[in-house]
Amino acid sequence: MTLFFAILFYLAFAILIAGLAYKIYDFARTPAPLSIPTTPAPTTRPGVAFRMAREVVLFESLFKGNLWIWLFGWMFHMGLFLVLVRHLRYFVADVPAWLLFVQPFGKYAGFMMVAGLGGLWARRFLVERIRYISTPSDHLWLAMLLVIGLTGLGMTFLMHTDIVAVKAFFLGLMSFDIQALPAHPGLFIHLLLVALLMILFPFSKLLHAPGVFFSPTRNQADNPRETRHLAPWAAQIEKN
């Protein structure tokens, strides 16, 4: 099992990084040939950075759109963020003070994450419009994240695993010195699904994470009278 997970995580990590790097490169190289911010929009770059920060941290547009989706979505993402930060301790030998400090927050954020996911999934069944637009993969993503969250909470609060050994396994992976992974069904499911998530990330709707930063309606400053937005292919037309 240890070897299986070791190979799986090397593979998953490689696919995640290479896949995301390619997608980000692909977004970045594709020109935005016209100025299309959704207005009213900031007129300066710092203004755009502030708008983007509100979008990414507070989900401002979603807040305007639907309070329930905002509430569940924000709970899930913020919960996930804190949980991920908490997990950093498995990847650093000496845990710094700030990371120790956030541990309890990360611990209980797991509940917020799971509650958010539950709410989002319930909406896919209960709200007619959202049921209509949901694909099987939308349900599977929620199921997968929910199981990851629940197995994580289970290991934190009910069926503990040897986290010292888990940490040794991941530190070992990072230094190419493979250490035994504790045999724990909850842990196996947890890690298997996390690896699967990493592999699927660059091919799925999870691309909304890098996508939002490249969204022209949000990342462009409203300055078209002062600045031209000439794409290379459009400049070519002018030469003809």
Place this chain on the structure above:
Amino acid sequence: MAAPEFEIPKFREFPTVPAMVPGAMAHSKPYVANEKIQEALGFQGKLDEDWQVTHDKVIGKFGELLGKYRSLKVFMDSCVHCGSCTDKCHYFIGTNDPKNMPVARQELMRSIYRRYFTLPGKIAPKLVGARDLTKEVLDEWFSYFWQCSECRRCSVFCPYGIDTAEVTMAARHILDSVGYGQKYSNEILGKVNKIGNNLGLPGPALEDTLLGLEEDVKDDTGVDVKYPLDVQGAEVLLVTPSADFFAEPHIESLIGYGKVFHAAGISWTLSSYASEAGNFGLFNGDYNMMRKVAMRIREQALELGVKRIVVGECGHAWRVAYAFWNTLTGLGAGGDDPFAVELQKQLDPKYKQPSHICEFTWDLIQQGRLKFDKEANDSRIITFHDSCNVARASRMGDYAGGQFDIPRNIIKAVANKFVDMDEATIRETTFCCGGGGGVLTDDLLELRVKGAFPRMEALQHVVDKHGVNFMATICAICKAQFTKVLPYYGFNMRLVGGVHQLVSTAIRLGDEQ
């Protein structure tokens, strides 16, 4: 008015989201452009006989657009089906057809994207909602991408800023390229390319119209207000939607622009060659087409030697002028081809280029150069309908949101009675009139009537509560659309008019003493 062959939506007591009626608008289709119309624009005349050929061309064009437009690429990848946009489209609210939910409209295209351009869609299409491109899919595109007015309301509420307008434009661009164009829009593009305006009014007809207008204004006010055409060396070139030349109530605003120039003593001219501010190239998402239409204005500005370019009351025209002209033609700052450099030397850098007529008028009001008899508008209780392209795709003045304040400021400067409609239906969350984005044609009348529903509902509210009897707007399409659909909801068609129609009523021309 003949009885309609469809049901007109009933006003709701509470603004609940309508229950879905799948397929409710599946029958809605505009007329297909014939070969002559298509070929005049350089598009394929009609669909290929062999479906496989069309299929390959569609996928090929789709791939090309994905490489050219970051918006399309990012939007195809980023949607998570959260549902925030599902109840935001006026066409969904008015028709109950779930394919008029913005996300569902995008899925018509995204399902094809997934199948042909992503790994999961190639391996497990059913799982991720991918499907093969068939003739039925293409027909569905033709139906539902012509049920979008590209108003961008959905993009306001999307956590990733996904703008269905961009998706619709791409779909229409592909349809045009394989010989499946829409008659109304492409016929108009043909006219503007050939004659210079969407209505196909030739220069002499325009001249007659303007002379007639001068006589009317003289009879009305006793003042010689001029409506000049092709005047070399005028300070301002006014480019306005051609509907302003003859349609009601549009012409009332044209009269108003002339009075503003007259009262301020600023020389101006219209152009017969560039007699159209509208640019239907936008609706079809065709950069080349849009650029070609915009170039006429740059050429005329150079030819006439004007110092300023001002755009009349038109929503999508202002989007193209404000947000795209500089990029398309170098009209503004930063263009480096010889013509653009010449034009920039000629234009007066003290002013924003181009300016909206409302920016122009409001500047003059602030400088104290215009005087009004506000009481002249006292018979009117006025509200203002924000036009989508002005509200969500452009700006006026120096700060974000100036596009909302400046027209309202003008109204309040020329009239005493003004009330706004429900906050959720104005400013950045304004509802489209239902006729924008290339659907202002009688073959889509059902769509237009139903699409106007949310606006009509908000209007009814202020009519009941405040006795509103004038809905001002700054868009030629809004004016034409409302004139047509207001009666379906029991309103007088004369309830809609332009902001400069109000200016026209109250302005003191200065030389009557």
